[in-house]
Amino acid sequence: MKHFLSLNDIDSLPNLVEDAIALKKSPYQFDALGKNKTICLLFFNNSLRTRLSTQKAALHLGMQVLIMNFGKEGWTLEFGDGTVMNHSTSEHIKEAARVVSQYCDILAIRAFAGLQNKKTDEAEEVLRGFRKYASVPVVNMESSTAHPLQALADAITMEENKTKAKPKIVLSWAPHPKALPHAVANSFVSMIKMQHAEFVITHPKGYELNPEITHGCQIEYDQAKALEQADFVYVKNWSSYSNYGKVLHQDSNWMMTQEKLGKAKFMHCLPVRRNVVVEDAVLDGPQSLTTEQANNRTFSVQIVLKKILESL
Amino acid sequence: MKHFLSLNDIDSLPNLVEDAIALKKSPYQFDALGKNKTICLLFFNNSLRTRLSTQKAALHLGMQVLIMNFGKEGWTLEFGDGTVMNHSTSEHIKEAARVVSQYCDILAIRAFAGLQNKKTDEAEEVLRGFRKYASVPVVNMESSTAHPLQALADAITMEENKTKAKPKIVLSWAPHPKALPHAVANSFVSMIKMQHAEFVITHPKGYELNPEITHGCQIEYDQAKALEQADFVYVKNWSSYSNYGKVLHQDSNWMMTQEKLGKAKFMHCLPVRRNVVVEDAVLDGPQSLTTEQANNRTFSVQIVLKKILESL
Amino acid sequence: MKHFLSLNDIDSLPNLVEDAIALKKSPYQFDALGKNKTICLLFFNNSLRTRLSTQKAALHLGMQVLIMNFGKEGWTLEFGDGTVMNHSTSEHIKEAARVVSQYCDILAIRAFAGLQNKKTDEAEEVLRGFRKYASVPVVNMESSTAHPLQALADAITMEENKTKAKPKIVLSWAPHPKALPHAVANSFVSMIKMQHAEFVITHPKGYELNPEITHGCQIEYDQAKALEQADFVYVKNWSSYSNYGKVLHQDSNWMMTQEKLGKAKFMHCLPVRRNVVVEDAVLDGPQSLTTEQANNRTFSVQIVLKKILESL
Structure with a gap:
């Protein structure tokens, strides 16, 4: 699997479910797989289950976890192409995605629908922006239109x-x-x-x-x-x-x-x-x-x- | 020890103090004890000493640490029995406690007194709510009426x-x-x-x-x-x-x-x-x-x- | 190196650059060096690159990482000598620095210039305050007047x-x-x-x-x-x-x-x-x-x- 943006990224759902059930019986059996690998979790929205379960899963695999509450701890992102950024946004998705990719092996993102504008939400600019410009695999931790996990x-x-x-x-x-x-x-x-x-x-x-x-x-x-x-x-x-x-x-x-x-x-x-x-x-x-x-x-x-x- | 909600959960204070002083001489001596064990720290209030010392202690024991700033990163909790939740609270303590228990082996909670209502504070609804519905041991990192650590x-x-x-x-x-x-x-x-x-x-x-x-x-x-x-x-x-x-x-x-x-x-x-x-x-x-x-x-x-x- | 507050703390820049380039080729080669060592990152301001890269570097060295968003998760600091603290500040830098030093082996600090008062900014009260009262090495993750990293x-x-x-x-x-x-x-x-x-x-x-x-x-x-x-x-x-x-x-x-x-x-x-x-x-x-x-x-x-x- 290269990315996990939606269920379409799964080869066979029954096989994946079967593998997950096998994993559950012995969660630490693959803890060597993630050695010296880092996942970065970017939260644009609140989270309880997703925040904790994703960390837990990564730790089961022996990975290191970095977490950013993007809006609160980082910078406001710009998504427009060619925008003259002299207003409120201070970093472009292009830089953010390229940069974060330098610090991790997998990037997981949560960014909810705003529910103000169907077109904007369906464009999935946060998730697809990171997918487009990141140089590492991207995982959807709930986007505007999908919550495949x-x-x-x-x-x-x-x-x-x-x-x-x-x-x-x-x-x-x-x-x-x-x-x-x-x-x-x-x-x-x-x-x-x-x-x-x-x-x-x-x-x-x-x-x-x-x-x-x-x-x-x-x-x-x-x-x-x-x-x-x-x-x-x-x-x-x-x-x-x-x-x-x-x-x-x-x-x-x-x-x-x-x-x-x-x-x-x-x-x-x-x-x-x-x-x-x-x-x-x-x-x-x-x-x-x-x-x-x-x-x-x-x-x-x-x-x-x-x-x-x-x-x- | 099953839970640590107050000093009453201690068998013998002098013995526990003696054990702590012995531990201090070689903090990492039991780092195998916490292998593949996770503690989740839930903060309903600010913290400096408690936040850092609890992490440090867990790391000394080889544990993994998950941290949630509950109010800021999660959902507003409801504590009432039978409440029709059509107002500001979005998750009930029953679900929160049962769910968080799925992701950790020990749950530590900080929730201060509001000082508005003696009865509410003495009911210790956050700490006792988690104690009641969690399926893992609960540790008091300062509650309305006690700070046993x-x-x-x-x-x-x-x-x-x-x-x-x-x-x-x-x-x-x-x-x-x-x-x-x-x-x-x-x-x-x-x-x-x-x-x-x-x-x-x-x-x-x-x-x-x-x-x-x-x-x-x-x-x-x-x-x-x-x-x-x-x-x-x-x-x-x-x-x-x-x-x-x-x-x-x-x-x-x-x-x-x-x-x-x-x-x-x-x-x-x-x-x-x-x-x-x-x-x-x-x-x-x-x-x-x-x-x-x-x-x-x-x-x-x-x-x-x-x-x-x-x-x- | 005892502290890293500015470039003046470097013996030889060319040598340090050369060492860094060698490190980059095999980032985990010194992962035993940080075993059972903890770095605490204190953020008084937002951060993306610094937050993630510093964690990543510490993990490369096998260290444990503690993170505090100081203003949001901790207490408001007082820097004045002899101040009667009956107003908004609730903890003095003296206590904060001494206390945080108990929980880590290295302390890294980010505190931007306020740009309101040249004298205050040049006094670097946060960085120098921690340097003065901490009992562990201090690293500058961007201060009022310098960003040596x-x-x-x-x-x-x-x-x-x-x-x-x-x-x-x-x-x-x-x-x-x-x-x-x-x-x-x-x-x-x-x-x-x-x-x-x-x-x-x-x-x-x-x-x-x-x-x-x-x-x-x-x-x-x-x-x-x-x-x-x-x-x-x-x-x-x-x-x-x-x-x-x-x-x-x-x-x-x-x-x-x-x-x-x-x-x-x-x-x-x-x-x-x-x-x-x-x-x-x-x-x-x-x-x-x-x-x-x-x-x-x-x-x-x-x-x-x-x-x-x-x-x-």
Whole structure:
């Protein structure tokens, strides 16, 4: 693997999931692989799971870790070509990417969608800027439109918990007081499309995801109908895509409850707002896989770093 | 040792102090103990000594260290049971604690008193929240009501510097422009009560500490009288406990001076406001143990981490 | 080497450059030297290159690294002698320096000029404060008046790229919208004065650097004339020294262009404002050495740390 920007950088998802599960059994077995190798984590946004799990994975592989909170500790970046930089930005992505590449062997980047401008967000200027100008492999720790490491952790979690060859998986929109990006939902959909599964997406009208991503997927506006006989229910809020970045409404009828869940396993990437997105009974009950999803974040990033280290 | 939330988690203070002093002579002697073990430090408040000494201690033991400035780099936590999280908090302590436990073997937490509400502070919701929901041992790096690692460092420092079997120790309140928590004073009192010592607490009326903690201690409102024949004088400001979190006055007559100190050793946990809490002559003179107290912070946390690692 | 506060702490610049170039060929060859040694990096200002390259260098030497963003994560420092600290500062440099020295073997500090008060900046109270009260070696990661690690990286870069024994080197002022410190220019001048080179400084009238530093240097107000036959052109903005910290004007005629550069190599310490300080064509062209300068930051600090470790 050269870079890991999206799930498209994976050769075979089932093989990668299998390798990650093997790694999880003995996390330090490849700790010689990262000796004298350094990963630099650049955060343009806050992070808890990603920050800790990526460090942990790198340490499992024997790597050294450098961390920058870019906005707070570094300089404001310019992305425009040919810009006369006499305003607020003080360093160009070209220099930043070339320079950071001097200090590490792998570069991992988190930069969320601004949700103000669809075109800007879809241009992924931070992630693609580093990809374009960096001289080392780049890993996506959640960008404007994708969170492939989360999707990979979710795939691992489903593989470990499925009880039939072709489970029914439902992605169910949930209400939320703030406008959230589409990255997690996008990557989840892309990941499921690589799986052997029955898949339904359910959300209120107006909350359709990018049709290029959901192309070929079953969309069901009746949540109850979508949830029938589900094996895994993945709950997530996202803002409107067509009315870009807007919270159209926060219909609390869409909150996930134990009753709606039935016998399905519950999944969410966290952080989650209790009793808004999902009720306490689900999160605190035995059907919730959220803690295990978080645990698998370590092994999703570790298998990706391992593949990249092997190709250096 | 399973957790280290307060001095009550110690079996025998004299034995622990003795072990810490032995460790100090050869800090890296147990560096195999922490191999492939990770400690995660969560800071809800600023820190200098605690941040650096805890890292140093973990590195002495061969551990890996992850650090989060929680408020600045992560998500705002919710502590209420059953709360409908449609306001400012974005992650519940239940998830945060369960998740962080996936990435480390020991969890260390700093969360100061807010000094707005005695009940909330005494509930210790951050520390106890993590203790309740984490699946790994929790270490207190200063909570609302206690700073046991500081008290342990103070005990080590007194053991190294005492010249008689039963020294006279005085805890003397000092003026300060800001309202400060009671954590350091509380833990100092609790620690001294485990020692063979003559102990006097002195402060102006109105600055009485929590009577449950000072129960059985001699309280003397006349500072001069309290300081007579003292061997160790521990100076510290704290805000009012009865009139919770208030600065009643900043009587500069209570500042510690070389003249008042006499032949006693001077102690303070730092940071200290010079010429407000204590005059320059004391801090810069040979009777000050403050630098050595800071040095012993490393060994107080190291001995605690060692005991926890041994019980994993 | 005991401390590294300025280039004056170097015995022989040519020898140090030669050693750094040898180190670069095999960066991990001295990784046993730093075993069980800790460096603490204290940042009073933002940093990208310095933060990452210093960590990388320390890791190359097998050291452990502690990092503090002082203002954001620690306490506000007091520098005055005898100050009654009943205002905003909460810890004195005396305590901070003595305490931090307990947790590390080398202390590295970044603290920029405030550019409000020449006397205060030239007093270098942060750097000199730590130097005075710390009990461990101190390294300057850019102070009010000097950035010797940058100058050393520049010397390494010129040594690697020079094609004649006595090259012509030009330091050329550039326009910039913000008032910038003199530290980089000062150290560059001091470094060149230790070299076998023809050296010209060019800038508009009013932008003269500290005459104590440029004493003996050729100053040419005509940029075109200064650039004739140059081998290396080092471009940098700085604010006025005589009218301290002021931006007198931002004459865009002083921007470096490919045409002006001719056949010379282009150098800049970064971050750089494109099309204000220098045009895109130069930075993106083959004559730019900026990425290599950034790379050499690692080896400049590594050779300094190595010398200090050897003298511990």
